[in-house]
Amino acid sequence: MLLKLAKRLLLETDKRLLWKLAYQAGWKGFWSVQKHKRRLKRGEFFPPFLYISVINTCNLRCQGCWVDVAGKQTKIDLEALNRTVNEAKAMGNSFFGILGGEPFLHKELLDFLEGQPDVYFQVFTNGHFITDEVAKRLRKMGNVTPLISIEGTELVSDDRRGKENVYSQSMQGIQNCLNNHLMTGVCTSVCATNIDDLLTDAWVDRLVEMGVMYCWFHVYRPVGPKPNPDLALTTEQLRRVRQFVVNTRATKPIIVIDAYHDGAGQALCPAVTGFTHHIGPGGDIEPCPVIQLAVESIHDKKPLREQLNESAFLKDFRQLVAENTRGCVIMERPDLLVELAERHGARDTTQRGTCIEELKAIQPHRSQYVPGIEIPERSWAVRLAKWLVFNDFGAYGKHFKADKWIDPQVAQQELAKTPATNDPKLYDIQTPS
Numbered sequence: 001m002l003l004k005l006a007k008r009l010l011l012e013t014d015k016r017l018l019w020k021l022a023y024q025a026g027w028k029g030f031w032s033v034q035k036h037k038r039r040l041k042r043g044e045f046f047p048p049f050l051y052i053s054v055i056n057t058c059n060l061r062c063q064g065c066w067v068d069v070a071g072k073q074t075k076i077d078l079e080a081l082n083r084t085v086n087e088a089k090a091m092g093n094s095f096f097g098i099l100g101g102e103p104f105l106h107k108e109l110l111d112f113l114e115g116q117p118d119v120y121f122q123v124f125t126n127g128h129f130i131t132d133e134v135a136k137r138l139r140k141m142g143n144v145t146p147l148i149s150i151e152g153t154e155l156v157s158d159d160r161r162g163k164e165n166v167y168s169q170s171m172q173g174i175q176n177c178l179n180n181h182l183m184t185g186v187c188t189s190v191c192a193t194n195i196d197d198l199l200t201d202a203w204v205d206r207l208v209e210m211g212v213m214y215c216w217f218h219v220y221r222p223v224g225p226k227p228n229p230d231l232a233l234t235t236e237q238l239r240r241v242r243q244f245v246v247n248t249r250a251t252k253p254i255i256v257i258d259a260y261h262d263g264a265g266q267a268l269c270p271a272v273t274g275f276t277h278h279i280g281p282g283g284d285i286e287p288c289p290v291i292q293l294a295v296e297s298i299h300d301k302k303p304l305r306e307q308l309n310e311s312a313f314l315k316d317f318r319q320l321v322a323e324n325t326r327g328c329v330i331m332e333r334p335d336l337l338v339e340l341a342e343r344h345g346a347r348d349t350t351q352r353g354t355c356i357e358e359l360k361a362i363q364p365h366r367s368q369y370v371p372g373i374e375i376p377e378r379s380w381a382v383r384l385a386k387w388l389v390f391n392d393f394g395a396y397g398k399h400f401k402a403d404k405w406i407d408p409q410v411a412q413q414e415l416a417k418t419p420a421t422n423d424p425k426l427y428d429i430q431t432p433s
């Protein structure tokens with residue numbers, strides 16, 4: 001299968017773009033992680049990968065979205081974007097995730113991407129604004145991979161995303177990218193209404209046939225001002241997603257991203273391990289895109305290196321969550337985030353000003369952490385890659401207390417009796433009162 005994937009990469013992509021991916025995201029990205037490891041050994045901290053939400057505005061209204069997409073437009077200007085990336089580059093970083101809102105609504109986005117030719121960007125987008133002209137410009141740059149979200153069939157997409165013809169417009173964006181031989185990915189927030197349509201071999205085969213080079217199946221999180229807990233996955237469905245990802249990696253000539261498990265199948269949170277943190281559209285430095293709480297900002301006079309290294313808020317976040325779960329804290333233990341915000345006087349970084357109330361209202365759900373039934377990678381290449389560059393970096397080994405592992409047979413029995421989305425826990429934690 002690796003040979004088939006290699007053949008696709010060589011024959012279906014622009015060779016200059018493939019080289020930029022291999023060197024800037026691959027080779028330089030590998031060394032940025034090694035620098036991160038060495039910093040940790042010295043008691044220092046700077047994440048090797050940063051997510052940057054460049055703007056809050058979006059043309060869609062997706063269910064469960066946490067961004068103030070309908071609020072007053074907030075964006076990071078070109079000068080601040082370049083300064084932030086340059087400071088991260090000085091620490092060895094070479095790979096950045098660009099989010100929104102819808103990033104392509106930022107009028108300076110292309111100028112920004114073009115002005116940083118020595119690093120690589122993954123842009124999370126709905127694809128509606130990737131015209132043929134935009135795709136041609138991205139190909140000329142060579143340092144950008146668009147990751148376009150598809151949330152279901154035509155009817156499901158319109159319902160999930162609050163607008164008509166969403167699916168067809170996103171598919172056209174994908175096609176414009178592929179017509180220009182861009183390294184193109186497709187992501188899906190897997191939920192109760194799309195799991196049977198998109199978590200399938202048929203859908204992956206279609207992506208491969210189209211020319212899509214990678215995909216990402218991440219789990220829907222009922223968060224934000226208008227969460228929809230009915231879309232959350234059951235424990236069995238979460239296990240199904242993990243098994244599908246592992247099988248697809250071993251049997252299909254397409255790259256499958258997974259940011260929430262190590263090679264042995266142990267769950268992890270990239271923000272807790274220190275692999276990544278997030279910068280919001282207002283410049284706030286947050287643990288991750290979903291957790292809209294911050295103490296520091298890129299607009300403060302202090303260098304980014306010092307802010308990330310010295311932040312008591314972010315350090316406490318990593319340690320507190322690591323002590324309580326290997327899963328997604330906002331799904332499993334939102335009460336910890338409320339406690340953390342109160343302890344550090346963290347500000348609500350939303351325009352709506354209701355982040356704390358939203359956290360208090362969340363009904364805990366199972367996330368990627370399902371102890372006792374871990375599913376290790378089948379592919380030796382993936383296991384090796386994760387061992388080298390994507391693991392827990394010792395975060396849970398130092399602090400983890402929620403380690404009451406259960407027998408796998410007991411876990412299977414629990415799965416059989418947990419059809420609801422707010423299924424009982426398989427390990428002991430306290431839920432908010």
